[in-house]
Amino acid sequence: MLTVDAHSHLGSCRVFDSDQRAGDLLAAMDRHGVHVSVVQPFPGAPDPAAVHDMIGQLARDEPGRIFGMASLSPHQDAGAYRAEVERCVRELGFVGVKAHALGHAINPRSRDARLIFQTAADLGIPVMVHTGHGVPFAEPVMWLPLAREFAETTVILGHAGAPMFTGPAIVAGEVAENIVLETSWCSPHDIGRAIKSLGPERVLFGSDLHFNPGVELAKYHAIGLAEDVLRLTLGENALRVFSIGSPVQA
Numbered sequence: 001m002l003t004v005d006a007h008s009h010l011g012s013c014r015v016f017d018s019d020q021r022a023g024d025l026l027a028a029m030d031r032h033g034v035h036v037s038v039v040q041p042f043p044g045a046p047d048p049a050a051v052h053d054m055i056g057q058l059a060r061d062e063p064g065r066i067f068g069m070a071s072l073s074p075h076q077d078a079g080a081y082r083a084e085v086e087r088c089v090r091e092l093g094f095v096g097v098k099a100h101a102l103g104h105a106i107n108p109r110s111r112d113a114r115l116i117f118q119t120a121a122d123l124g125i126p127v128m129v130h131t132g133h134g135v136p137f138a139e140p141v142m143w144l145p146l147a148r149e150f151a152e153t154t155v156i157l158g159h160a161g162a163p164m165f166t167g168p169a170i171v172a173g174e175v176a177e178n179i180v181l182e183t184s185w186c187s188p189h190d191i192g193r194a195i196k197s198l199g200p201e202r203v204l205f206g207s208d209l210h211f212n213p214g215v216e217l218a219k220y221h222a223i224g225l226a227e228d229v230l231r232l233t234l235g236e237n238a239l240r241v242f243s244i245g246s247p248v249q250a
């Protein structure tokens with residue numbers, strides 16, 4: 001079964017004091033049967049553009065296996081922000097952009113939050129929003145106005161509000177059909193509730209950190225999902241959301 005990790009990181013992180021190396025990421029994918037990973041810099045990367053280049057290189061080295069997601073602070077000159085995201089998409093082939101509500105301190109009601117959504121809409125890519133830790137900015141419902149304004153843009157609620165705000169994340173999904181939930185750090189119970197409430201097409205497997213894919217996959221297998229639901233949530237939904245047409249073969 002094709003397995004796509006919708007949420008993974010590369011490089012170092014001054015905000016959460018962590019580090020993820022390409023070798024560790026690829027080894028974890030092999031160990032846990034993850035065929036494709038969508039990879040982004042951490043917030044607090046000392047040089048996000050350099051990490052974008054590193055991810056772009058890894059994607060060229062591992063065709064069909066690694067796809068990039070841009071992540072940088074929007075609290076800068078709007079033109080410079082847009083230029084870097086556009087470079088990632090047009091030159092490096094990236095498939096999404098991240099709004100890190102906590103790590104980049106993004107108020108969902110701010111013009112800089114809007115800049116991210118406008119940039120994504122102009123480039124035709126989905127936005128992943130960090131939700132959960134870091135309220136009020138990371139409270140899922142706070143992102144509803146932007147999700148509704150940019151109704152043509154797919155909005156991925158990263159971590160689906162875990163651990164405290166999975167309920168609001170599901171409510172946000174019920175209100176805005178362009179919202180999908182990525183479930184790293186969610187409880188198995190909440191993953192099951194999200195699938196039941198929103199349908200199996202709108203829930204995505206993600207790991208966040210390289211030691212975590214096995215744990216996250218075990219949750220999906222633990223809740224007794226039907227084979228066709230597993231196929232969607234573990235792989236096919238991510239291919240659709242990120243418009244990945246040429247993954248490696250499972």
Ligand SMILES: [Zn+2]
Binds near residue numbers: 007009208
């Ligand atoms: Zn993350």
